[in-house]
Amino acid sequence: MRRSTLTGGSEKGPRTGRYDVRFALVLIAPAFFFYTIFLILPLFGTVVIGFTDWTGISFSTLRFTGLENFIQMAGDEFFWGAFRNSFLFVVCCLLVQVGVALLFAIILESGPRFARWFRSIFFVPFVISLVVIGILFNFLLDPTIGIVDILLRAIGLDGPKFGWLGTTTLNVFVVIAVHIWRNFGFTMFLLIAGLQAIPRELQESARLDGATAWQLTTRITVPLLREVLVVASVITSIDAMRVFDLVYTLTGGGPFHSSETVVTYIYQLGLGGARTQHGYATAIALVLVLVIIGMSVLQFTLARAGRGALDT
């Protein structure tokens, strides 16, 4: 089984040795420069500004306030609402997006008719801008002209009075559904790649031994797919945790902040609204960074622990 290069490859280090170190440094320097100035420096900025009450006018107004921002966060119901929604995003996407992608990947790799066509179609939404998708779904979900409500009325049902996106309870799930609709094709491709890497002989011999399709899938295919599944889950949850475009275009975080996610809340506080609470917004961003790193580490650790349990 191929090991992830992220962990496996780096342990080995460079395979061949060249000794012209200066040339190597020249090769690395440009990427190092852009990466350091425009990613690492803002990352440090996030850590520093997160502990201030900066409003962003000039540096002279910058005042360190210690943990004040984080105390404010604890009592900020919008912050908790935004985090709750983002977590809802992560949980739903892990269950539904990865689940659907896995199901379709396995079905398509088993060789039904038109497999290529389905595979190609499922990936189409991924190449379209999220803004276009958001506005398009605004039309499809419109209470008067949208096809969804018209079909529902045709069978005697009624959609929500102010539209699917106008409710304060269902709207988050609608945004999540659109997010999954757009992304499952990408997840499916990752899993298909993993499936294709599994040696055919393993499945063949189990099949000849009389294993059913269900046994083959749950006992052989899925366990062998674990590494790719973990990578797909980490990518899916990071994507879900930092969703912005779709929320911005579908609901704008409303009504009454009910569909606000962490990133839309940061944008609104830091750059979008009339007041610019740079310090507070950045403190939330810092929490987001830590949560995403923690989430990824947790998933990799769980996967490793699970592998240990399987091996023994």
Next chain:
Amino acid sequence: MVFRELSLPVRLLFYLFLVVAAISILYPLTWMSFTSLKTNEEVMLSPFGLPTRISFENIAEAWQTGNFTRLYTNSILIAVVSVIGIIAISTTAAYGLARYHFTANRPLFLYFLVGMAVPTQALMVPSFKLMAILDSWASALHLPIPLLNSPLAVILTYMSWSSLAIIFIRAYFMSIPPELEDAARVDGARELQILRHVMVPLAMPAIATMTIFYFVFFWNDFLWPLIYLHKHTLRTIPLGIMHFEGKYVSLWSLQVAALSLAAWPPIVIYVLFHRRIQRGLTEGALKF
């Protein structure tokens, strides 16, 4: 699992899943395309029917009022420059990290790895402020490099997202047998020539995959142009579409036409190159 050997009800159920999912994707896009090819009257009379005759009335008007010539120019400029830039610097860095032994190699690799864990959205406030500071320095030194309200700010930010490309292309370089380079070296090729004429062509699958990946990403990105570009002449396609929606709320046939104008090119590119893109994705995922 072999599909043909499944029982008939299971096969039918699986086909049902596939067909429902495919319709959920094809229907919205077809509706969008058909609606934008209808006349206004037809949109009002039969919003869900097929167009009786194809009319480019709304498309042409959306192109005009939305100033799509400008939107396309801006989007292409930002995406192309950023992609060329990031692929160039990532490929060279990946090669340096993959093939040269030196003390700082591993620390440098780990340093680039940090970028994989950082959600770039979280950096929006400091990034915006950094551009403001650099802009004021540039104007104090009378340098003609504006960074406020400038596509350059977007490009520079995009070019800092090199971690994925470096790690990805580095892994590919490491899978190439070193004998190939050694042969070229014996033939008297210089280091830079080896990189350009031997290693880059060999690593083309990985580089192509990353090029496609980053291009789609930059092309569709909404947040960073929204943060940096506040003049309407600088808007990219996603920004333009967003403002178009706000401006022509009642004229929804025009709005749908504008959506088509934004959605068609990536779809056409995908249809033309779907084999290449899909192969890139699956090969790429394996290397990872």
